[in-house]
Amino acid sequence: MYDHSDYSNPSWSVLKRYTPQINYHSFQTPPSPLLTQFGDIPVEDLCHRILCSQEQQNCLCIWCTQRIKVDLGQVVELVLVGEDFSGDDHPMNIHGYSFRVVAMGKLPRGTTVEDVIQLDQQGNITRKLEHAVLKDTVQVQGDGYTIIRFTADNPGWWLLHSNKIVQIDDGMAIAIQVGESSDLPPVPENFPRCGSWSPSSDENENENEDESEEESNNKQRKDGVVAVRPDKPRRS
Ligand SMILES: [Cu+2]
Numbered sequence: 001m002y003d004h005s006d007y008s009n010p011s012w013s014v015l016k017r018y019t020p021q022i023n024y025h026s027f028q029t030p031p032s033p034l035l036t037q038f039g040d041i042p043v044e045d046l047c048h049r050i051l052c053s054q055e056q057q058n059c060l061c062i063w064c065t066q067r068i069k070v071d072l073g074q075v076v077e078l079v080l081v082g083e084d085f086s087g088d089d090h091p092m093n094i095h096g097y098s099f100r101v102v103a104m105g106k107l108p109r110g111t112t113v114e115d116v117i118q119l120d121q122q123g124n125i126t127r128k129l130e131h132a133v134l135k136d137t138v139q140v141q142g143d144g145y146t147i148i149r150f151t152a153d154n155p156g157w158w159l160l161h162s163n164k165i166v167q168i169d170d171g172m173a174i175a176i177q178v179g180e181s182s183d184l185p186p187v188p189e190n191f192p193r194c195g196s197w198s199p200s201s202d203e204n205e206n207e208n209e210d211e212s213e214e215e216s217n218n219k220q221r222k223d224g225v226v227a228v229r230p231d232k233p234r235r236s
Pocket of ligand 1: 093094095161
């Protein structure tokens, strides 16, 4: 996970590690719900580390609907490493599960993922596998690591994200896909569908004249319409 205190003011060409990220990517909200309209998501938006090589991390492969796919019933271990310029801590929250916190540690400034892998390979990280605390949100220290485990027995799409609002809004999140579509109940007939939507300038003007911002927001919620932020660059 990466973060930087000046991430609100970089030029887009130096975004790498200047926006809140997981695995070098900032999560881009998909144009339609992953759970009910997976087939409508452009495949190139569903970024995966295999698609985004080390070299690509330096170009536009930054914003994407990144995911980790796991099998239904698989025991999942995630090693969360705080590797960023700011040294900030990240309160990471998972949806759909509680997890066991099996290890946690604080390391010197400038610690990298590779350092943590090496530490583990040398046997210097001990996992508590009995009576480990059960949580759905846990702090990952800047320049530190937190290791969590859970059994992926709840099929679907679940978000893992920082609970700091500015960090989730700017992309410190990843979707965890558990199982296949066939593991889920079918989407009900006539279930509402939606996609990207932006108001026209005319609609904007009318809204400003006729409604307060709160009224406008309530109207959008009732309509079930979710707008994707138009100012974020998309992968091309
Ligand atoms: Cu959450």
